[in-house]
Amino acid sequence: MGFLEEFVGPATDKFLGLSLRAQIGVGLGGFIFFSVLINVLNQILFKNPNEPPMVFHWFPIIGSTITYGIDPPRWFKQQREKYGDIFTFVLLGKKTTVYLGPAGNEFILNGKIKDVSAEEIYTVLTTPVFGKDVVYDCPNSKLMEQKKFMKIALSTAAFQRYVPIITAEVDDYFKRSADFKGKSGIVNIPKSMAELTIFTASHTLQGSEVRSKFDEKVAALYHDLDMGFSPINFALYWAPLPWNARRDHAQRTVAKIYMDVIKQRRAAGATETEDMMWHLMNSTYKNGTPVPDHEVAHMLIALLMAGQHSSSSTSSWICLWLAARPDVMEALYQEQIEVLGADLPPLTYENLQKLSLNQAVLKETLRLHAPIHSIMRAVKSPMPVPNTRYVIPTNHTLLAASGVSASDPKYFPEPDLWEPTRWDKDSPIAPSSAIQASGEDEEKIDYGYGLVSKGANSPYLPFGAGRHRCIGEQFAGVQLQTITAMLVRKFKFSNPDGTTGKVIGTDYQSLFSRPLEPANIRWEKRDE
Ligand code: HEM
Numbered sequence: 414m415g416f417l418e419e420f421v422g423p424a425t426d427k428f429l430g431l432s433l434r435a436q437i438g439v440g441l442g443g444f445i446f447f448s449v450l451i452n453v454l455n456q457i458l459f460k461n462p463n464e465p466p467m468v469f470h471w472f473p474i475i476g477s478t479i480t481y482g483i484d485p486p487r488w489f490k491q492q493r494e495k496y497g498d499i500f501t502f503v504l505l506g507k508k509t510t511v512y513l514g515p516a517g518n519e520f521i522l523n524g525k526i527k528d529v530s531a532e533e534i535y536t537v538l539t540t541p542v543f544g545k546d547v548v549y550d551c552p553n554s555k556l557m558e559q560k561k562f563m564k565i566a567l568s569t570a571a572f573q574r575y576v577p578i579i580t581a582e583v584d585d586y587f588k589r590s591a592d593f594k595g596k597s598g599i600v601n602i603p604k605s606m607a608e609l610t611i612f613t614a615s616h617t618l619q620g621s622e623v624r625s626k627f628d629e630k631v632a633a634l635y636h637d638l639d640m641g642f643s644p645i646n647f648a649l650y651w652a653p654l655p656w657n658a659r660r661d662h663a664q665r666t667v668a669k670i671y672m673d674v675i676k677q678r679r680a681a682g683a684t685e686t687e688d689m690m691w692h693l694m695n696s697t698y699k700n701g702t703p704v705p706d707h708e709v710a711h712m713l714i715a716l717l718m719a720g721q722h723s724s725s726s727t728s729s730w731i732c733l734w735l736a737a738r739p740d741v742m743e744a745l746y747q748e749q750i751e752v753l754g755a756d757l758p759p760l761t762y763e764n765l766q767k768l769s770l771n772q773a774v775l776k777e778t779l780r781l782h783a784p785i786h787s788i789m790r791a792v793k794s795p796m797p798v799p800n801t802r803y804v805i806p807t808n809h810t811l812l813a814a815s816g817v818s819a820s821d822p823k824y825f826p827e828p829d830l831w832e833p834t835r836w837d838k839d840s841p842i843a844p845s846s847a848i849q850a851s852g853e854d855e856e857k858i859d860y861g862y863g864l865v866s867k868g869a870n871s872p873y874l875p876f877g878a879g880r881h882r883c884i885g886e887q888f889a890g891v892q893l894q895t896i897t898a899m900l901v902r903k904f905k906f907s908n909p910d911g912t913t914g915k916v917i918g919t920d921y922q923s924l925f926s927r928p929l930e931p932a933n934i935r936w937e938k939r940d941e
Contacts, residue, residue, distance in 0.1 A: 448473055465510055465803050468492055468502040476503020482644075485786045485921055489513060489817050499798065501809065505648065509789075509810045512798070513817050515870045520798060521790055521813040522869040522878040526553055529811065531881050533791035537650040538924075541660055542641040542718060544668050544711030557861030557880065558698055559712060564863050564884045566692035572891045573762040575617040579892060580760050582613045583899040597937040599909050603729040603928055610725035611635065611717075613892055618716055620688045622674050631670065637663035638718065642924055664714070671710035689713065720885050720892075723784040726927035727889070728896055730782040731774060733916040734831050735897075736906035736934035741833060745770055745901045746939075757902055765894050771901075773833035775893050779875040781831055783816040784925045788877060818872035825872075831916075844873070905937045 428436065452473040460467070470476045481488050481504060489511060492500055498513045512520050521529070532549035540550040548556055586609050587593050592600045611632065616624035623631070641650070641660035650657070675694055693709040704712075735742040748770045749757060758764075765771070789812050796805040805811065820828040825835070826842040835842045857864040860880040869878030876883035883889075900906075908915070920929045 463802055463804050464806065465499045465501045465798075466496045467508075468496065468500055470503055474503070474506040476506070478503070478505050482921065484919070485814065486816055486820070489814050493817070499801070499803065504810070507810055508808060509812050510805050511812045511814065513814060514821075515818060515872050516799075518813055518815050518818070518872075518874055518878060519868065519870040520796075521811045522788065522815075522874070522881070523867075524790060524796070524811070524879070526880070528792065528794050528796050529790040530793050531790055532556075533793075534789045534810065538642060538646055539715070541650060541657070542638050542664060543715040544664055544707065546705075546708050547711040548715050553880065554861065555698070559708075560862035560884050562693055562696040562704065563689070563712060563716060565696075566689045567884065567888050569762070571617075571688075572887065575888075575891055576760055576762045576765065576895055578617050579613045579895040580899055582616055583609065583896060586612065587903060593936065597935065599933050599935050601931040602732045602934050603725070603930055603932050606728040606732065607721075607725040609896065610728060610892070611721055613896070614717055614720055614724065617892070618689045618720075618888075619671075619713055620674075620686060620690060623671070626670065631667065634663040634667050635717070635721075638667065638714070642718075642722075644922075644924055667714055668707065668710040671713050672706050675706050675709055689716065716885070720889060722923075722925035722927070723885075724889050724892055726784045726925055727775070727778060727782065728893055729928050729932065730778045730916070731893065731897055732900065732906060732934055733928060733932055734774075734778060735900070736908050737912075737914055737916050738831070739905065739907050739913070741770075741774065742901060742906055745774065745897070749898065749901065760895055760898055762891065765891065765898065768894070768898060770833060771894055771898055772890075773836040774897060775890065776836055777831055777833040780819045780825065780873060781829075782919070782926070783819065783875040784927070785877075786814060786816055786921065786926050788813045788815075788881075815872070815874040815877075819875070821872060823872075903939060905939060907935045907937075909933050909935045 428439065431439065449471055453471065456467055456469060468477050477488075481502065492502070492511070493513055498517055499510065501508050501510045503509070511517075530553075532551075532553065536549040539548055543550070547559060551559075586605075590605065590608075592598070592605060612624065612627060615627050615631075637656075637659040640656040641664075643656075646657075671690070675690065678690070678694070690709065690713060693704055693712055694706075696704045698704065735745075745768075748768055752767050753764055789810055792805055792807050792809050792811060795807060796811075797803070798805065818824060822828050824845045830842070832840075832842060834840050835844065837843065856867040858867040859865075862884060865882050866878070871878075876886045916928070917932045918929050919926050
């Protein structure tokens with residue numbers, strides 16, 4: 414008897430004898446089996462020596478999406494042990510090449526405009542939230558001009574005005590908040606820090622007219638806008654889903670609120686408040702076109718959204734570490750007494766520059782908890798990787814993860830220890846000399862929005878590098894250092910279970926990493 418009669422015939426008879434449901438189940442099982450088989454054979458038999466090694470995965474399309482998504486930094490470190498600094502993995506069906514370490518940061522973040530594109534990756538997420546014609550919904554050269562307009566408004570004179578506004582907001586917040594009534598208590602700190610960051614950012618960046626609206630409806634509208642930033646929207650940004658409808662409604666409503674304020678200001682000829690809105694309203698592109706009102710409104714949304722997550726997550730981590738290290742919180746209090754005087758005068762921009770431990774707390778927190786764990790770029794033309802045989806093809810996405818080198822023992826002794834004093838030059842665990850040397854004397858370059866360090870070749874880049882580098886670094890510094898200094902004056906924090914030196918884990922489910930919740934701390938008011 415031939416093969417067909419012996420096996421296929423009876424098997425077909427058996428299959429046809431099954432119920433329809435069972436037939437579908439068998440068919441599906443077979444399909445999955447063969448796709449896994451082809452996917453595995455493909456990885457084993459067709460390795461391309463001119464492309465980085467592929468992280469082994471069983472299922473096509475899903476690839477390593479799940480293992481990556483649970484804890485990206487830990488996963489990157491595991492893959493680095495197997496494959497080295499450069500490797501490719503499948504993220505939702507897309508080949509994604511990760512290049513770790515300072516050389517990788519330089520290759521990706523300082524990639525040339527003809528080779529890499531940020532807008533191609535991010536526009537689906539950001540344009541419905543920010544609005545048309547700004548940031549990633551315009552050519553890169555226009556973004557560079559927009560960043561220049563925004564950066565000019567973030568001047569030292571502006572920061573000098575902002576510090577008293579922020580201190581007043583902090584004072585007011587703790588007087589009003591139901592979570593901080595009485596002498597002591599336990600609070601889920603990320604919720605409070607999210608509120609405090611949006612109140613301080615909206616008041617400083619957008620003025621008191623807009624800030625006054627935050628107590629009413631604008632906070633809820635920003636919450637709806639925020640839903641547009643969930644990672645699922647990389648795929649479903651277009652879908653007629655309830656959260657997308659709320660996102661679109663919120664975008665139109667918030668933009669209209671800003672445009673109404675702009676119109677009122679223009680009608681009144683108001684020139685006395687030289688705030689961000691004023692600067693943007695009075696800016697002109699190189700081709701002579703004044704910035705249209707809808708672009709001013711959309712840039713204001715973008716600025717608030719860009720800063721909100723990173724700053725609110727960072728301030729939560731600062732609080733959590735101060736609770737885990739009450740000795741550091743006490744040292745910060747003593748620093749203020751020694752440097753500013755026992756009467757603790759009102760904080761000023763100049764005073765903040767003198768509080769070196771206060772600054773180091775922010776630096777150290779960003780080293781371990783950079784809010785953006787993965788920075789992505791589309792590849793526009795094949796990119797040879799220097800000193801290797803690899804060429805990254807245009808169907809790959811590039812991914813930089815500078816947080817990985819920021820916790821690498823090669824550069825930071827005892828990397829997992831949160832220790833702000835490591836930033837003292839004489840500390841036994843000071844960062845490697847390469848990092849200490851980077852800074853002022855480095856070569857600078859202007860991409861169109863002011864001078865930034867030319868090299869991205871550093872293991873510590875919480876604010877990114879290159880043409881897409883953050884313009885909010887100084888603002889975030891002023892905001893977060895003022896909040897920290899104020900918290901230290903008002904409270905003593907500790908872990909609710911009395912332990913020290915440990916904080917809660919990280920939630921990587923949203924685009925910006927943040928503490929897992931509830932992230933409780935115990936607070937106790939200092940004697941007034
Ligand atoms: C870009 C981090 C606060 C506005 C970036 C990038 C990083 C970053 C890593 C580069 C993204 C990329 O290359 O794709 C942070 C951190 C912050 C912070 C850690 C706080 C702790 C802020 C604030 C603002 C802001 C407060 C606004 C006032 C921007 C803008 C860009 C940017 C406009 C440019 C995007 C581009 O050119 O593509 N930020 N940021 N950021 N950030 Fe920030």
